[in-house]
Amino acid sequence: CPEDAWQPLSDEDEALSPTMADFKHEDVESLYEMLENLGSGHFGVVKKCREKSSGSYYASKFIKTRKCKGSRLGLDREQVEREVSILQQLQHPSIMRLHDVFASKAEMVLILELISGGELFDFIAEKEALSEAEAIEFLEQILEGVAYMHSHHIAHFDLKPENIMLLEKSMPNPKIKIIDFGLAQKIEAGVTFKSLCGTPQYVAPEVINYEPLTSATDMWSIGVITYILLSGISPFQGETDSETLTNVVSGNYEFDDRYFKETSEMAKDFIRELLVKEPKDRMTAVECLVHPWIKPLNRKQAVN
Numbered sequence: 001c002p003e004d005a006w007q008p009l010s011d012e013d014e015a016l017s018p019t020m021a022d023f024k025h026e027d028v029e030s031l032y033e034m035l036e037n038l039g040s041g042h043f044g045v046v047k048k049c050r051e052k053s054s055g056s057y058y059a060s061k062f063i064k065t066r067k068c069k070g071s072r073l074g075l076d077r078e079q080v081e082r083e084v085s086i087l088q089q090l091q092h093p094s095i096m097r098l099h100d101v102f103a104s105k106a107e108m109v110l111i112l113e114l115i116s117g118g119e120l121f122d123f124i125a126e127k128e129a130l131s132e133a134e135a136i137e138f139l140e141q142i143l144e145g146v147a148y149m150h151s152h153h154i155a156h157f158d159l160k161p162e163n164i165m166l167l168e169k170s171m172p173n174p175k176i177k178i179i180d181f182g183l184a185q186k187i188e189a190g191v192t193f194k195s196l197c198g199t200p201q202y203v204a205p206e207v208i209n210y211e212p213l214t215s216a217t218d219m220w221s222i223g224v225i226t227y228i229l230l231s232g233i234s235p236f237q238g239e240t241d242s243e244t245l246t247n248v249v250s251g252n253y254e255f256d257d258r259y260f261k262e263t264s265e266m267a268k269d270f271i272r273e274l275l276v277k278e279p280k281d282r283m284t285a286v287e288c289l290v291h292p293w294i295k296p297l298n299r300k301q302a303v304n
């Protein structure tokens with residue numbers, strides 16, 4: 001069959017992984033009209049689409065799957081099934097919603113909530129840096145989504161401004177959506193999870209040292225994101241990935257006055273309590289939400 005023809009799963013494929021039963025096996029284009037490409041990345045291609053039965057618009061994420069175990073092309077089915085299983089457990093305003101899933105022999109398609117405001121990364125780039133009030137607006141939403149995810153024993157493991165999108169950026173108080181759960185994992189008590197995946201600028205020291213990862217690994221990334229929201233620069237960025245990773249492992253960062261002279265001590269304290277080498281000593285998402293910078297006790301504390 002031509003590469004892009006819809007090739008239904010065989011019975012043995014479906015028997016191989018029972019969760020595949022959750023996936024629809026008919027051609028996705030029999031139920032959804034595919035529209036323009038929205039973008040692409042390591043995960044595959046994202047297209048805008050319209051559900052024929054309801055007329056509603058969604059984003060469809062096409063993921064090529066490996067034809068055989070040894071293949072370097074495409075993602076493992078189990079990896080995509082894990083992402084789908086995780087997304088099916090999460091219903092929160094700050095986390096993009098999964099609407100439908102399809103599987104064929106060569107690819108899987110996730111039908112997702114359409115997010116039209118672009119990436120937080122681009123929003124910051126246009127403004128260089130945000131005011132503390134603007135940063136807090138975004139961070140509160142991100143922290144509420146992360147606290148919810150962590151309460152369900154799920155860690156994202158790839159939190160970065162590119163994976164935080166704005167529902168509609170023209171609104172005065174844009175709503176955010178956390179996307180791309182391709183590296184997310186269920187954190188099981190007593191089960192150690194290690195991985196070398198992630199983006200150098202945002203990964204925590206335990207990722208680089210190949211030590212157990214936990215929900216605290218996400219909190220390090222939140223510290224990096226906060227630093228970037230307030231300054232427009234990245235705390236550990238080196239000339240090369242290797243230099244960046246060295247900076248991360250050594251915890252080597254500073255609040256350069258050229259970028260932080262207007263930043264409150266409270267905001268810097270918030271970042272300091274996240275960029276802590278020892279995972280168990282970092283603030284949790286719930287602790288962040290009641291940190292005086294995010295939730296001042298009174299007007300006086302708010303302006304300090």
Ligand SMILES: COc1cc(-c2ccc3ncc(-c4cccc([C@@H](O)NCCN(C)C)c4)n3n2)ccc1O
Nearest residue numbers: 038039040043046059112113114115162179180181
């Ligand atoms: C579930 O995982 C993903 C969801 C999405 C997603 C979900 C809803 C949604 N509505 C609009 C878009 C969209 C719009 C423009 C560009 C892109 C995408 O190519 N880049 C998004 C961020 N990227 C760095 C992961 C995606 N998306 N993207 C993108 C990547 C994912 O790995």
